[in-house]
Amino acid sequence: MLSVSDLTVGYQHDAPVLHGVTLDMGSQGVHAIVGANGAGKTTLLHTLAGHLRPTAGWVLCDGHDVTGWRPPDAARAGIALAPQGRRLWPSLTVRDHLTVTRPPRHRAHGRAWNVSDLLDLFPALAARLRHHAHQLSGGEQQMLTIARALRLAPRLLLADEPTEGLAPAIAAHLQTVLADLPRHGVPVCVALPHARSAAALASSLHVLTGGHLNGPIDSHGTGADDALRHHLALTSAARPTRTPPVEHNR
Numbered sequence: 643m644l645s646v647s648d649l650t651v652g653y654q655h656d657a658p659v660l661h662g663v664t665l666d667m668g669s670q671g672v673h674a675i676v677g678a679n680g681a682g683k684t685t686l687l688h689t690l691a692g693h694l695r696p697t698a699g700w701v702l703c704d705g706h707d708v709t710g711w712r713p714p715d716a717a718r719a720g721i722a723l724a725p726q727g728r729r730l731w732p733s734l735t736v737r738d739h740l741t742v743t744r745p746p747r748h749r750a751h752g753r754a755w756n757v758s759d760l761l762d763l764f765p766a767l768a769a770r771l772r773h774h775a776h777q778l779s780g781g782e783q784q785m786l787t788i789a790r791a792l793r794l795a796p797r798l799l800l801a802d803e804p805t806e807g808l809a810p811a812i813a814a815h816l817q818t819v820l821a822d823l824p825r826h827g828v829p830v831c832v833a834l835p836h837a838r839s840a841a842a843l844a845s846s847l848h849v850l851t852g853g854h855l856n857g858p859i860d861s862h863g864t865g866a867d868d869a870l871r872h873h874l875a876l877t878s879a880a881r882p883t884r885t886p887p888v889e890h891n892r
């Protein structure tokens with residue numbers, strides 16, 4: 643549903659962070675953007691969500707040119723961002739976060755998620771409904787960040803480093819939830835620093851290095867040249883144990 647072509651984006655006009663990035667995300671699966679700190683993952687996701695305006699290239703949504711769109715335009719098209727750093731509202735409770743967030747009117751809807759659906763997805767939040775965001779653990783805050791984004795009934799969820807700083811067991815739980823979202827009708831684009839966790843989660847991987855995007859590579863490493871495969875350390879141990887829903891929407 644969302645694609646970018648030859649995209650150049652930066653914060654200063656003469657110093658682009660992303661160079662000629664081309665990426666096609668279909669309406670299924672989990673797409674991972676893998677890159678080291680500072681590679682430009684957030685820059686790419688923020689451009690998709692309308693927070694940054696490219697200096698060159700195109701953004702297409704359902705085949706329409708939406709280059710330079712603003713966040714409300716992206717939200718109306720069904721793009722929801724679960725941002726790095728979570729950006730929860732400290733004075734609001736968990737229940738408040740889930741009830742004040744609603745899909746914008748006059749927009750393209752994905753699956754509707756009511757509060758009980760979200761508590762089924764994240765049972766740990768059920769006991770925390772009256773707690774304020776700042777009283778939650780890091781893992782609970784991340785669950786709430788994803789749950790809040792799902793309340794927008796997205797057609798595509800952008801998740802920026804959702805497992806950053808979390809204990810391995812909590813990170814694994816969140817990865818499982820994200821990997822299952824396409825089965826609930828929500829494709830995902832997730833930015834992650836490590837290829838191993840991305841390979842366990844995603845149906846296709848792209849790698850950002852030096853502002854250039856490589857890939858797609860499927861979860862078996864197909865599509866990677868030898869140098870990139872070595873870089874990713876996509877060994878058999880890194881492969882998912884489930885059968886991945888590899889898609890061919892390009």
Ligand SMILES: Nc1ncnc2c1ncn2[C@@H]1O[C@H](COP(=O)(O)OP(=O)(O)OP(=O)(O)O)[C@@H](O)[C@H]1O
Pocket residue numbers: 653659677678679680681682683684685686726835
């Ligand atoms: N608001 C900004 N103003 C100027 N430069 C920025 C800004 N935000 C990010 N950058 C620069 O853009 C580059 C890419 O940053 P970005 O946050 O997109 O990377 P990232 O891959 O998400 O990194 P991380 O994993 O550390 O979050 C970095 O060199 C960063 O310093």
